[in-house]
Amino acid sequence: MSSPVSHTQVPAWRRIENQLEQDIASGAYPAGSRLPVEPELAARFGVNRHTVRRALAALADRGFISIEQGRGTFVRHSMLDYPIGRRTRFSEIISRQNRSARTQLLNSSIATPPQPVARDLQIAVDSLCVVLETLSEVDGKPLNLVTRYFPAPRFDGIDRAFQDTGSISKALQRFGVSDYRRRVTRVSARPARPEDAALLQQPRSWPVLVSESINVDLNGVPIEYGLARGAAERVQLIFETE
Amino acid sequence: MSSPVSHTQVPAWRRIENQLEQDIASGAYPAGSRLPVEPELAARFGVNRHTVRRALAALADRGFISIEQGRGTFVRHSMLDYPIGRRTRFSEIISRQNRSARTQLLNSSIATPPQPVARDLQIAVDSLCVVLETLSEVDGKPLNLVTRYFPAPRFDGIDRAFQDTGSISKALQRFGVSDYRRRVTRVSARPARPEDAALLQQPRSWPVLVSESINVDLNGVPIEYGLARGAAERVQLIFETE
DNA sequence: GGGTATTTGTTCGTATGTATT
DNA sequence: TAATACATACGAACAAATACC
Numbered sequence: 001m002s003s004p005v006s007h008t009q010v011p012a013w014r015r016i017e018n019q020l021e022q023d024i025a026s027g028a029y030p031a032g033s034r035l036p037v038e039p040e041l042a043a044r045f046g047v048n049r050h051t052v053r054r055a056l057a058a059l060a061d062r063g064f065i066s067i068e069q070g071r072g073t074f075v076r077h078s079m080l081d082y083p084i085g086r087r088t089r090f091s092e093i094i095s096r097q098n099r100s101a102r103t104q105l106l107n108s109s110i111a112t113p114p115q116p117v118a119r120d121l122q123i124a125v126d127s128l129c130v131v132l133e134t135l136s137e138v139d140g141k142p143l144n145l146v147t148r149y150f151p152a153p154r155f156d157g158i159d160r161a162f163q164d165t166g167s168i169s170k171a172l173q174r175f176g177v178s179d180y181r182r183r184v185t186r187v188s189a190r191p192a193r194p195e196d197a198a199l200l201q202q203p204r205s206w207p208v209l210v211s212e213s214i215n216v217d218l219n220g221v222p223i224e225y226g227l228a229r230g231a232a233e234r235v236q237l238i239f240e241t242e
Numbered sequence: 243m244s245s246p247v248s249h250t251q252v253p254a255w256r257r258i259e260n261q262l263e264q265d266i267a268s269g270a271y272p273a274g275s276r277l278p279v280e281p282e283l284a285a286r287f288g289v290n291r292h293t294v295r296r297a298l299a300a301l302a303d304r305g306f307i308s309i310e311q312g313r314g315t316f317v318r319h320s321m322l323d324y325p326i327g328r329r330t331r332f333s334e335i336i337s338r339q340n341r342s343a344r345t346q347l348l349n350s351s352i353a354t355p356p357q358p359v360a361r362d363l364q365i366a367v368d369s370l371c372v373v374l375e376t377l378s379e380v381d382g383k384p385l386n387l388v389t390r391y392f393p394a395p396r397f398d399g400i401d402r403a404f405q406d407t408g409s410i411s412k413a414l415q416r417f418g419v420s421d422y423r424r425r426v427t428r429v430s431a432r433p434a435r436p437e438d439a440a441l442l443q444q445p446r447s448w449p450v451l452v453s454e455s456i457n458v459d460l461n462g463v464p465i466e467y468g469l470a471r472g473a474a475e476r477v478q479l480i481f482e483t484e
Numbered sequence: 485g486g487g488t489a490t491t492t493g494t495t496c497g498t499a500t501g502t503a504t505t
Numbered sequence: 506t507a508a509t510a511c512a513t514a515c516g517a518a519c520a521a522a523t524a525c526c
Contacts, residue, residue: 063358079430086483114303185481188321189431189451189474194522207449207474209431232431232449239427239481241328253513279491290515295492311492312523 016045016055024064024075032233035065035073080138082230083238086181088213089169090136090144099138103166106199107133108159113149113225120214121151121222128152132159134168135199142200143235145208149225168224177217180224186212187237192229200231207232258287258297266306266317274475277307277315321478322380328423330455331411332378332386341381345408348441349375350401355391355467362456363393363464370394374401376410377441384442385477387450391467410466419459422466428454429479434471442473449474 020041023029035041038056042049056073059065067073083093094101109131112118118125129149136144148168150158154175161171172180189207197204208229215224230237262283265271277283283294298315301307309315325335336343351373354360360367371391378386390410392400396417403413414422431449439446450471457466472479 081428084481084483114305116305182483184483186323187429187451187479187481188477189449191447191449205433207431207433209429235430237429239326239429241326241424241426255513281491292516293514296513309492310523311521312490314491314523 012045012047013051013054013058016041016047016052017058019045020055020059021064029075031075031077033075035075037072077234079236080143080234081238082235083240084182084185085240088182091167091169094138100140101136101138103134103136103168105132105159105162106135107131110152117149117225120212120225121149123151123222130155130158132162134162141234142231144228144230145196145199146226146228148227150223155223172223177223180215180217183214183216183222185237185239189232196229200229202231202233209235209237211237254287254289255293255296255300258283258289258294259300261287262297262301263306271317273317273319275317277317279314319476322385322476323480324472324477325480325482326424326427327482330424333409333411336380343378343380345376345378345410347374347401347404348377349373352394359391359467362454362467363391365393365464372397372400374404376404383476384473386470386472387438387441388468388470390469392465397465414465419465422457422459425456425458425462425464427479427481431474438471442471444473444475451477451479453479 020029020035029035035056036044038049038052041052041056045052056065056067060067060073064076065073066076080094080099081097090103091101110128111131112126113121113123113129113131115125117129118127121129123129129152132146132148132150134146134148135142136146155172158171158175161174162168165171165174169180188210190210192200192202192204192206192208194204196202196208197206200208202208209232211226211228211230213224213226213228214222215226217223262271262277271277277298278286280291280294280298283298284291287294298307298309302309306318307315308318322336322341323339332345333343352370353373354368355363355365355371355373357367359371360369363371365371371394374388374390374392376388376390377384378388400413400417403416404410407413407416411422430452432452434442434444434446434448434450436446438444438450439448442450444450451474453468453470453472455466455468455470456464457468459465
């Protein structure tokens with residue numbers, strides 16, 4: 001060979017893999033960004049494109065990047081795991097993952113619920129509900145947009161209680177609901193509406209992960225219907241079957 | 243007025259609502275199809291556009307149609323409920339809803355699993371897996387595209403067994419797995435790739451509902467990792483928290 | 485990417501029959 | 506009976522979102 005390859009103990013592709021992983025971890029290549037094209041990376045590391053490809057394949061295999069033919073190579077968002085069980089409390093879930101959570105109230109009103117919501121809440125279609133629109137953020141990034149219906153005679157003023165406490169659980173406590181549990185979760189997905197995409201700070205090409213949930217008090221009486229739209233780019237729901 | 247309003251007991255908009263509901267039920271307007279535009283409906287029923295809009299709003303409220311500004315009004319697919327629990331069996335779920343189910347094998351191969359899959363299956367990354375690609379149909383419409391990994395030494399030939407039986411459960415029985423249960427389900431969503439959209443016969447603008455699942459045998463040993471891509475237009479996952 | 489046509493969304497105004505006070 | 510409020514219905518114009526070329 002004219003220029004012999006240096007035989008270090010680690011192969012070149014593995015060295016490149018490690019370097020790129022570090023670049024991603026350091027934020028040099030932020031989540032969602034596109035990596036330089038393969039020839040460019042090959043030039044940077046002074047290797048053949050095939051060697052770069054091997055490193056990229058390894059990173060893709062480990063879930064750090066996604067390689068898309070014709071488009072490029074992208075740094076994947078680390079998905080926030082959102083475990084769902086009988087006792088699902090947003091802030092607990094997030095803090096357990098050592099992240100910071102915040103939920104803000106976008107809107108509150110009083111209205112009659114759509115028919116399917118009334119059925120889920122087991123109330124009359126012409127009865128009133130307090131409707132809250134909330135946006136949850138994790139580490140400063142919006143994650144989840146939720147429309148919540150609370151039966152009105154019982155939960156009048158829960159908007160104020162939520163404003164004061166910043167938490168649904170605590171707001172419910174003010175109304176004598178010391179504890180509650182999730183009865184059912186229905187999960188689907190649909191294209192994001194422009195407003196969803198804007199609020200969730202997500203590309204319009206990405207869908208929203210829709211989950212309907214029904215929470216009941218300890219007597220089994222429905223207290224909340226929630227329609228959540230999650231940033232599919234960044235959230236993953238986890239259901240453990242115990 | 244030159245032509246006075248006829249006062250039947252039911253308002254015109256409600257009569258129109260009922261008629262359209264019937265048209266949808268009868269299949270005159272099939273699921274997914276677009277309704278005539280508002281002026282056209284107004285002409286058909288001999289009313290003002292506002293009156294039609296009121297009827298449409300009622301139908302949308304009840305979940306029969308979806309109204310999309312600039313695009314039109316569409317008959318919603320009745321979502322197939324896919325309840326997920328410890329014992330999730332595709333054909334049982336479907337037949338319980340009085341529908342017909344069929345799963346076909348698109349592809350089978352033997353390969354080393356990607357690292358996350360190997361971790362979920364608790365096997366070495368360089369061990370082999372039997373990989374099946376299946377497409378499930380309900381009432382003739384494709385619903386779910388699944389890539390399944392089975393540890394290879396144990397489940398060699400499961401592709402043949404599946405071909406024979408047409409069922410994963412029955413194929414597993416041939417390998418001594420009389421029963422199994424689902425340990426965890428992870429749900430997310432992403433834009434559909436062109437191949438996904440084609441196989442699922444879904445518009446490219448609609449996302450896929452991605453669910454990863456791990457099934458274990460009665461000893462708790464992982465036997466299958468599945469990566470399912472569901473037609474988000476037509477499937478909804480239901481998790482009951484008992 | 486930009487302009488045009490299509491389609492739904494919103495807001496005026498007007499009129500009339502029904503129920504309540 | 507009269508006054509009032511409310512639901513229903515029609516008409517016109519413009520705004521906003523989308524599709525198409």
